[in-house]
Amino acid sequence: MRPKTIANCTRSLVKGGAKNGIRLGARGLHEFRTAKISFGNSVGSCEAVLLPGTRVFAQASAAIGEPSDSRPGEGSFTISVWVSPAATGEMVGNSEKPSAIARTLERMFKENRAVDLESLCIKFGELAWILRVDVHVIDMNGCLQDAAALAVLGALLTFQRPQAQIDINTDELVVLPLAESTPVELHLFHLPAVTSFALCDDVLLAEPCQEEEDILPGKLLVGVNDSKELCHLHLTHPIDQELLLEATKLAQVQCLERLNMLKQLVEEVKAQREIPVYKRPKGPRTAGAELKLSAIEELSTSGPEQKPSMKYLSPLISTSDVNMLEELCIF
């Protein structure tokens, strides 16, 4: 583990080095980190690594619940961030960092309306999907927001939920099992990504490491989405207009590069996933409550990666539905 106290000699070296155009890591001043993205077995899990030494994992999940009174026609979306004590090297996590990451993610994904929440509504004012993303910081070496945003976006893009609808005749909630229906993906209006800079007087350092982040006073976060629009800006230090423009241009190129990489990887993952093809027998659809276990067993079973998402269906509906859901979880 690295020391928590920063030595005076390192402090002056970083500041002097930035003016000479050399950094502690073997990178140029405007050179960004190498990103690696991988997806887990369960639906909607994504891990983003920014070399050297930042590793963030995100898992998306959804449950059925009641929408809020102020927005009855929308589902809800929450992001929670957990920083592992193993990552910080302290037994008690630094309380400042998780909230700072959560704030950035909320501004990017919630306040910028990246996720289409209206499509999560099942019944106006009564039933809606509650989407949730858990972000775990596994290892940290600066640039946590960048990695976290990438992981959350990866999780949202690969997430699938089962179809849920209200039966018109019986007015009951029907959650179609994943084996029977094509799973629904989330609809995203735009794909945001963020990059960070450290400021040393009039020099920009792209994606600083932990030491640079601690030593240099200024920090600048620039978020850009896939249509090249600026969607997030966070400053902790006064900055020249020209420098800000330069940072925005650098961020734009880098974010688009990362987003293209992510999109390509997501497409590869989706191609690997087997989407169950189900031919429904003719006649009216049976309600979820009437679906028997014996009927389900005849269907082609879904792939192993689709099972976990069934667990997130919360039994908020009615007792008959709960029984049905429990039966589904068994097989």
Added chain:
Amino acid sequence: MEESGSSSIGMKRTNLDLNDELGKLVMPGDEFCIPDDSSKVILGPGLRSVIDKPSGELKTIVGCKAGLLRKAKPNTFFLEMKTRSYQSFKKDDVLGIIKQKSKGEHYSIDVACRELRAQLSKNAFEGATKRYRPDLQVGDCIYGKVMDFPKDYPLELTCVQPSGKACGLGSLNGGHIFHVPVHFVRALRTANPKDNLLQKIGKIVPCETAVGANGLVWIKASNAVLTILVSQLLQTLSKANPEEYGTYLNKFNSTVRTVV
């Protein structure tokens, strides 16, 4: 279970012989029998002796970490482990950063060690008296020796040798301090001039160095750019295989020539 050297999976290995297992992997819980000959055996990091409580006799030697068993010259056995965190031993040379400067008689020191406090007496410098002693600031680097590590008390450091001279210990000015994995420190500290990495680097870039057993390394070259280059090289080497050291050094040599 009682068979000597039984090594089936899921079974505890007992009655192993120290000399037979040299260079092999030892897992935590492996038990070694005490050598029959009356020669003295010294146990290093990763090995522990278990004493039978009522009789006070030595029962077995137990491995308490996972690592390769190695032997040093006068019958000393230890485990070579790959580790990033430091475990303190008496007389270890360590590098530290001053964390806090209290009004009392001690500086508290950050030695890059989890859950471990360390302190350095303000008088523990060469020729220091109560009136004339170095005034160190928070963030200064010191090179010290572990004097004692009492149970439940802070680790105690000193910056003088028992002879009263500093002999290289003390505060360090300028340069750069950084962390490498603890197992890499062994490669930097070997006395053998053939294997010594720092000597090879010193031929390319003359620099002052201090290597602490706790994984901290302090480097000072003639200017900031060279200092950073050397620190980058050492951090790359700490992740590389020993066979690749030569190619990295050659690459380093050519980059230094372009800078100077």
